Amino acid sequence: MGLFAPKAALGGSRLPALTGLAVAAAMLIGWPGAKARAEDEPAEPKAATNESPSPPTEAQQGTTTPVPATAAAATAKDPAPESTGGSPTPHRRSTASVGIDLNLEGALGWVPERESITGFGRARVGVLVFFEPTDPRQSPLAISTGLTVEASDLSGATLGVQTELIHLSSGFWGQAGAMVDVIAPSPSLMLSIGWSLFGLEVQRRLYDVDRNPASDELNSFGLYAKLRVPISIIMRAF
Numbered sequence: 001m002g003l004f005a006p007k008a009a010l011g012g013s014r015l016p017a018l019t020g021l022a023v024a025a026a027m028l029i030g031w032p033g034a035k036a037r038a039e040d041e042p043a044e045p046k047a048a049t050n051e052s053p054s055p056p057t058e059a060q061q062g063t064t065t066p067v068p069a070t071a072a073a074a075t076a077k078d079p080a081p082e083s084t085g086g087s088p089t090p091h092r093r094s095t096a097s098v099g100i101d102l103n104l105e106g107a108l109g110w111v112p113e114r115e116s117i118t119g120f121g122r123a124r125v126g127v128l129v130f131f132e133p134t135d136p137r138q139s140p141l142a143i144s145t146g147l148t149v150e151a152s153d154l155s156g157a158t159l160g161v162q163t164e165l166i167h168l169s170s171g172f173w174g175q176a177g178a179m180v181d182v183i184a185p186s187p188s189l190m191l192s193i194g195w196s197l198f199g200l201e202v203q204r205r206l207y208d209v210d211r212n213p214a215s216d217e218l219n220s221f222g223l224y225a226k227l228r229v230p231i232s233i234i235m236r237a238f
Contacts, residue, residue: 101128101144102231103164107201109224111154118222120152124162128232139169142233150179154205154222157182162190166233171196173228181205192226199226 103124111118126146133140143165150158160179167173172195179188192201203222 095132097130097132099128099130099232099236101126101146103144103146104229104231105226107224107226109201109203109222109226111220111222113220118153120150120154120224122148122150124148124164126162130236139167142166142168144232148177148179154220155181155183158188160188160190166230168233173199175199175201192224194226194228197228199228200224201226 101124105122105124106119107122108117108119110116124144124146126144128142128144131141131143143163145161145163148158148160148162150160152158158179158181160177162175162177164173164175173193175190175192177190179190180186181188186206188203188205190201190203192199194200201224203224205220205222
């Protein structure tokens with residue numbers, strides 16, 4: 001027993017060392033094959049995760065404020081009215097301005113009863129009223145009324161009253177008036193229309209019997225082409 005005891009103890013101590021050497025040799029010899037098998041085997045897919053993306057930060061969100069669903073629905077149903085770019089225009093009232101009327105006219109015409117060319121010069125002084133319309137697309141109007149003084153070869157002095165209506169945008173105008181011969185009192189009527197500075201006038205004059213030729217029947221008509229100078233209108237324009 002005393003002889004075998006040391007051998008048994010020696011064998012028991014060498015077995016772990018031999019086993020470790022064998023394992024190391026096997027690993028050195030079989031490493032290339034094991035490595036090749038590891039490369040040939042497909043990699044196992046990574047298991048899917050249920051991780052949700054992180055919410056955006058305040059910098060990513062900016063300053064946008066989420067709109068509640070009820071507010072968005074109300075906006076879609078009742079859209080805001082379009083802005084006109086300024087405050088609403090108040091209702092304009094028609095305005096009138098009053099000034100002094102001064103008008104000069106000169107004319108040449110024909111009187112059939114006299115069979116001759118005749119002419120006259122006339123001045124009017126009165127009141128001039130400008131009317132501004134409510135709608136800016138409409139033209140302003142001017143109405144003037146005044147006393148007239150006229151001189152012609154038919155009568156040395158004639159006094160009268162005349163009213164004139166002017167459409168300022170287009171330049172058209174119309175006149176109507178009545179006159180009285182101062183030298184031999186007798187009435188006369190006049191009516192004229194025109195554009196800008198030019199117009200036509202018709203007169204009907206009644207004369208005293210002693211002042212008419214024998215062929216006249218106490219009246220005569222005259223047709224005139226005249227030049228009109230509305231001094232007040234021109235001064236207002238400038």
